Amino acid sequence: MRAAFSAFLAVATAVALAFLVLPVVAIFTRVPPGDLLHALGQDVTRDALLVSLKTSAIAHAAVLLFGTPAAWVIARKRFPGRGLVLALVELPLVLPPAVAGIALLATFGRVGLLGNELDALGIQIPFTQAAVVLAVAFVESPFYVRGAIATFEAIDGTLLDAARTLGATPARVFARVALPLAAGGLGAASALALARGLGEFGATIIFAGSLQGVTQTLPLAIYAQFEADFDTALAISALFIVIGALLLVALKLYPWFRFVSIFRSRFAPST
Amino acid sequence: MVPLRLDFSLPLRTFDVELALDVEAETFALVGPSGSGKTSVLRAIAGLAKPARGLISLGECIWFDSERRVDVRPEDRFVGYVFQEYALFPHLTVEQNVTFGGGRADRLLWRLRIEHLAKAKPGELSGGERQRVAIARALARGPRVLLLDEPMAALDPHTRGSVRAELHDLLRELALPALLVTHDFEDAAALADRVGVLSDGKLRQVGTPADLLGSPADPFVARLAGANVLSGVAARTANGLTGVLLDAGPTIFAAEEGSGRTDVVVYPWDVSLAREAPDDSALNHVRDEIVSLTPLGNRARVRLKLLTAEVTTASLERLELQPGDQVVASFKATQARLLTRT
Known part of the structure; x- marks a missing residue:
C-alpha cells in the first residue's frame, strides 16, 4: 500500500513536470538557435520589443507610484468598507483579460463613461499607445498591489509606533521604516507584476488593437506572426522564456527576506 | 519638577x-x-x-x-518609550537606531556600555544588549x-x-x-x-x-506580591489572639484582630521548614507534604500542599528535603496578616 502510494506520487510528479517543461523545451528545439537570432532581428520583432519596453516601463512606473501608497493605506488603516476594497483590488485577477479590454473601452472609449470629457479635451485613447499603457497597468496592478498589501501587513506595528515616539512624522515612518522593511516583498511583487504586464494580450488587443510600431507589443506580435512566419513567433516566445527565467532567478538569488528572518529569529513575544 | x-x-x-x-x-x-x-x-x-x-x-x-x-x-x-521586546529597527545598526530620532549616540552608547556595538545590527545582540540599545534610543531625544x-x-x-x-x-x-x-x-x-x-x-x-x-x-x-493567601473563618481566642480555622483544615493564629470570613496572608520568606515541630516561639506549626522544589539562585521555593515557603538552598541541603517528604511549616502569629472579607 505504502509502495503503491510512493509510485503514484512519483508518476504524478513526473507527469506534472514533463507537462510544464516539455513545451518550453520544444520552443528551443524546433528551430536552430541561429535562426532564432535572425528572426529577432526582423522589423516586426524590433518594433514590438520597443513598444513593449516603452509601454511596460511607463505602466509599471505608474503602478509602483500609485500602487505602493494605496497598498500601504489598505494594509495599515482600518476603515469601513476595507474588505470590499480588498476584494475590488483582486477583481481584475479573476477577470478574463478580454473582459478587462471591454471594460477599458467602456470607460475611455468614445461612447464610454469618460468619453465626453475626454472628447472635450481633445484626447483620444483607444487604439493608441496610451491605451496599451492603460491595459497593461490595469492587468498587472492587482499582482503588485496584492503582494504589497501582504508585505506591509506583515510589518510589526510596534516598529512603526516606535518610530512615531522617536519623533518621526507618518511620512518619515513610511520612508525610513516601512519601505526598507518591505523592500523584499515589494521587489518580489513588482517583478511578478512586471512579468504579467509584459505578457499582457487580451485587454490590449481589444482596447489598443495590434498596429505594428504603435500598439503591437511582443505578445501581439506572436499572434500576428504565428500564421505568417511561425519561426518569428517562436523566436519571440523564446525571448519571453529567457526574460521570465531571468526574473525568477533574480527573485531567488536576491536575499529579499533577510530583515524579516533576522527579526523573527529572536525572542518570541510575551504579553 | x-x-x-x-x-x-x-x-x-x-x-x-x-x-x-x-x-x-x-x-x-x-x-x-x-x-x-x-x-x-x-x-x-x-x-x-x-x-x-x-x-x-x-x-x-x-x-x-x-x-x-x-x-x-x-x-x-x-516621550521615551522602551517597548516590550524592545522593537529595535532590524534594518538599522545600533547607532542608527539610537540616532533615529536625532541627537548624538556616542555619549549614550558609552553610558550604557554598548559603544563597541555601534555598528552591529539588532539581530546580532543578546537580550541584555538589546535592552540597553532600546533604552539608549528612548533617551536620545531628551524625553x-x-x-x-x-x-x-x-x-x-x-x-x-x-x-x-x-x-x-x-x-x-x-x-x-x-x-x-x-x-x-x-x-x-x-x-x-x-x-x-x-x-x-x-x-x-x-x-x-x-x-x-x-x-x-x-x-x-497580596497574591500579586507573592503572598500565600489562605481563606478561613476567624474568631477571638482565649489567649487574646485571633484563630482562623482554614477551609483546608488547620487553624492559624494571628496577632491582628479579625472575625468572620477572613484571608490569612503569609509571605513565603516568613515561613521556615523543619522535619519535626520545633520547640520555638512561633505559634503556627502546620504539618504538610512537599509538592515541588524550585531553585531561585541561593534560595529555593518549596511548594507544600497548603502554602509555599522560601528557604535558602543551604537549609534545603542540610535538611535533605525532597518532594513527597512530610515537613512542618512554621511562622509567627505576627507574620500572619488578616484580610477580613466585607
Missing part, C-alpha cells in the same frame, strides 16, 4: 482602563497580570492610543484633553517622560539581577517621571519608588513596595 498627570478613561475590548494618577520625578511601577491594561496606559501616554475622555498632561503641557479637544501627536510628545514596557521580560534569569541593579541606578540618575509596566512584583519592588497594582484597568492599591507588602489592600494584591 512637574508631575505627569493622568486622569483618563480608555475603552478596551472587555473593560475600560480608568486611571487617576500623578507621577513625580520618580519611578512608578504599574503591576498587574497580563491583560490588565498596563500596556494600554503607556500607549495612551505616548499618544498611540486615544482615551475616550480625560486628561494627560506633563506640567504645563497638555498632551490630551478630551474637553478642549487637545490630542498632541506621538511625535510631538517627547520628558520615560515609559518602560516589561523591560526585564526578555532577559534570561541569571542576567536579570545585574541588569535590574543597573536599570535602577540609571532611573535614579535620570530623575525623570518614569512609568514602568511589569507583571513581576519583584521587578517592580526592586526598580520603583511607588507601585500601583492594576486589575482590569483599575488601580487596586498604590503605595511603596513596603506598603503593599506590609498591608495589602486585598487578596489580589
Whole structure:
C-alpha cells in the first residue's frame, strides 16, 4: 500500500513536470538557435520589443507610484468598507483579460463613461499607445498591489509606533521604516507584476488593437506572426522564456527576506 | 519638577482602563497580570492610543484633553518609550537606531556600555544588549517622560539581577517621571519608588513596595506580591489572639484582630521548614507534604500542599528535603496578616 502510494506520487510528479517543461523545451528545439537570432532581428520583432519596453516601463512606473501608497493605506488603516476594497483590488485577477479590454473601452472609449470629457479635451485613447499603457497597468496592478498589501501587513506595528515616539512624522515612518522593511516583498511583487504586464494580450488587443510600431507589443506580435512566419513567433516566445527565467532567478538569488528572518529569529513575544 | 498627570478613561475590548494618577520625578511601577491594561496606559501616554475622555498632561503641557479637544501627536510628545521586546529597527545598526530620532549616540552608547556595538545590527545582540540599545534610543531625544514596557521580560534569569541593579541606578540618575509596566512584583519592588497594582484597568492599591507588602489592600494584591493567601473563618481566642480555622483544615493564629470570613496572608520568606515541630516561639506549626522544589539562585521555593515557603538552598541541603517528604511549616502569629472579607 505504502509502495503503491510512493509510485503514484512519483508518476504524478513526473507527469506534472514533463507537462510544464516539455513545451518550453520544444520552443528551443524546433528551430536552430541561429535562426532564432535572425528572426529577432526582423522589423516586426524590433518594433514590438520597443513598444513593449516603452509601454511596460511607463505602466509599471505608474503602478509602483500609485500602487505602493494605496497598498500601504489598505494594509495599515482600518476603515469601513476595507474588505470590499480588498476584494475590488483582486477583481481584475479573476477577470478574463478580454473582459478587462471591454471594460477599458467602456470607460475611455468614445461612447464610454469618460468619453465626453475626454472628447472635450481633445484626447483620444483607444487604439493608441496610451491605451496599451492603460491595459497593461490595469492587468498587472492587482499582482503588485496584492503582494504589497501582504508585505506591509506583515510589518510589526510596534516598529512603526516606535518610530512615531522617536519623533518621526507618518511620512518619515513610511520612508525610513516601512519601505526598507518591505523592500523584499515589494521587489518580489513588482517583478511578478512586471512579468504579467509584459505578457499582457487580451485587454490590449481589444482596447489598443495590434498596429505594428504603435500598439503591437511582443505578445501581439506572436499572434500576428504565428500564421505568417511561425519561426518569428517562436523566436519571440523564446525571448519571453529567457526574460521570465531571468526574473525568477533574480527573485531567488536576491536575499529579499533577510530583515524579516533576522527579526523573527529572536525572542518570541510575551504579553 | 512637574508631575505627569493622568486622569483618563480608555475603552478596551472587555473593560475600560480608568486611571487617576500623578507621577513625580520618580519611578512608578504599574503591576498587574497580563491583560490588565498596563500596556494600554503607556500607549495612551505616548499618544498611540486615544482615551475616550480625560486628561494627560506633563506640567504645563497638555498632551490630551478630551474637553478642549487637545490630542498632541506621538511625535510631538517627547516621550521615551522602551517597548516590550524592545522593537529595535532590524534594518538599522545600533547607532542608527539610537540616532533615529536625532541627537548624538556616542555619549549614550558609552553610558550604557554598548559603544563597541555601534555598528552591529539588532539581530546580532543578546537580550541584555538589546535592552540597553532600546533604552539608549528612548533617551536620545531628551524625553520628558520615560515609559518602560516589561523591560526585564526578555532577559534570561541569571542576567536579570545585574541588569535590574543597573536599570535602577540609571532611573535614579535620570530623575525623570518614569512609568514602568511589569507583571513581576519583584521587578517592580526592586526598580520603583511607588507601585500601583492594576486589575482590569483599575488601580487596586498604590503605595511603596513596603506598603503593599506590609498591608495589602486585598487578596489580589497580596497574591500579586507573592503572598500565600489562605481563606478561613476567624474568631477571638482565649489567649487574646485571633484563630482562623482554614477551609483546608488547620487553624492559624494571628496577632491582628479579625472575625468572620477572613484571608490569612503569609509571605513565603516568613515561613521556615523543619522535619519535626520545633520547640520555638512561633505559634503556627502546620504539618504538610512537599509538592515541588524550585531553585531561585541561593534560595529555593518549596511548594507544600497548603502554602509555599522560601528557604535558602543551604537549609534545603542540610535538611535533605525532597518532594513527597512530610515537613512542618512554621511562622509567627505576627507574620500572619488578616484580610477580613466585607
